[in-house]
Amino acid sequence: MQAVFLDQQTFSDTISFDAIKAEVSELVCYPTTPAEQVISRCQHAEIIITNKVVLDQNILTQLPKLKLICIAATGYNNIDINAAKELGIAVTNVSGYAGQSVAQYVFAQILNYYQNIQSHNNNTKQGLWQKSATFCLHGNAITELAGKTLAIIGYGNLGKAVENIAKAFAMKVMISERPSASTIRDGRTSFHEAIKKADIISLHCPQTPETENLINADVLLEMKSTAMLINTARGALVNSEDLLHALKNKHIAFAALDVLEQEPPANEHPLLQANLDNLVISAHIAWASSEAQQRLITLLANNIAAFNNQQSLNRLDLLD
Template sequence: MYQTVFLDAASMGDADLSPLQADNIALTCFNATTPAQVLNRLQQADIAIVNKVVLDATTLAALPRLKLICLAATGANNIDLAGAQQHGIAVCNVRGYADTAVPQQVFALLLQLTNKVQQYQNAVRAGRWSQSPHFCLLDYPVTELAGKTMLIVGYGALGQATAKLAQAFGMQVLLSEQPDASICRAGRLPFFTALAQADVVSLHCPLTAGTERLFNARAFAAMKPGALLINTARGGLIDETALLQALQQGTLAGAALDVLTEEPPPPAHPLVLADLPQLIITPHMAWASAEARQRMVQQLAANVQAFAGGQLRNALWPQH
């Protein structure tokens, strides 16, 4: 019987967690777990399931019984992978579960920036259409996506799915090389060359030491005037102070963020408080369609059962 603890199960919303329960699994779920509670709750655990709870090297060193960390996410920046390796703790993630949900949110955000749906809805509710001397109200300019260029930064499954939607809208898709690369792979442009050509930039890369604050003042200055930025990946990819300045100064025409560096953000977060119609922020929910959350549960269950059967599935460590 494997003692399995899900430290932040409420992050799954109303998803059905019953696939995680099995004859060989004793499952304990906590809605949320603070850093001070982690050690106590995992002391007798063989398997830990976490979404965003941080498991650092010090914590892992104090959990000799722990043998598997199952991430209820694709990104692993909350897990010290070197520490897991040192202590022989396998780490597995989930993959591909949000390949439709995230690209859909990318375009929901993008269409709000280009079609001003919420502004027009507010105008109708305020009676401004009723007061119009014409049959229509044209107070907010609408921009077509057809013929525009989208730069995809991070061309994994999510980036590829987003590119397909962009092409369906009649957009041209560009791929960029990493900023410090000396050679461009086939089909990619140098990072800053691509930025200068893009009308829309959509981020889909992982947060690593090499990508942290990838979009900073230099990157914003290199972007095409009137460009839009969409981030459904990780908040740390963006220097948020530089982004706010770029929006305020008009260097960027707009930005839509589903992620921030600190989540949840403090009430006084500058971007949350910014009264900018060209800035949209949603609460890290692009991944969380009902269908995607249930696919995630099924993958978590498959990862747990593979481990129980002596195998590893979707292993980040060890890698074979």
């Protein structure tokens, strides 16, 4: 079967696609694909692999040879699943590939903040330790994670991976209930209680109408003034203007963001223009360890192999 990968550039150059090539007769890869070129590039494809390229009803109806869409991600809001189902096109996604990568990123940010690594390194680079009257130069305070309260919002594979590391640091972990929940499940804490008590809040929930602007002005005011917010989920979970105001006015202490509402963001995005000492932003790379990327490619290959063998692995079009 002929396969087309529409946005190969969403993966690092070092990642091997051999596992996919072994399952198809031909694999054509494009670094990126603008909307106006999707149909021409996919006219003869039986399999489309896409990470973020949109495949809507209008596009799908113009691709009569298409049999399988492989989403190179867990989220599938870029695919019209209902249209695919009506046209008899199978749709698969992947999950469970980035737990360790995201958890490592979360704790890299936590440790960098509480350990003040960069500040202490700069003290030595600037010759301050060399001039110290004692054997150590204390500089900015170092704070232990043991006993700190971490609130996890979104308790899937990623949230659980973060929880496992937190427990190794002897942290207290609260699993937040959904904000709109009328009852609290065993092992969960109400959303607002988690927000109020957390020293660190880590977001891992999907973007839905319920979770958009989940972290807004009211919620930020509920947080401790010493709290740290980490978002590795979706940018739209956090209201950027409200977060900017909270950081400027020290309503919370620090934020580490790996995602923004639009990606790539515009240069004039308010958080990118803020130049704040209590904000760090990375380019949606928490998921992207080399190992996680390679696992994802293997999962894509497994989905294609299953389809070729008339098996229904990770089929979104078969869900109710």
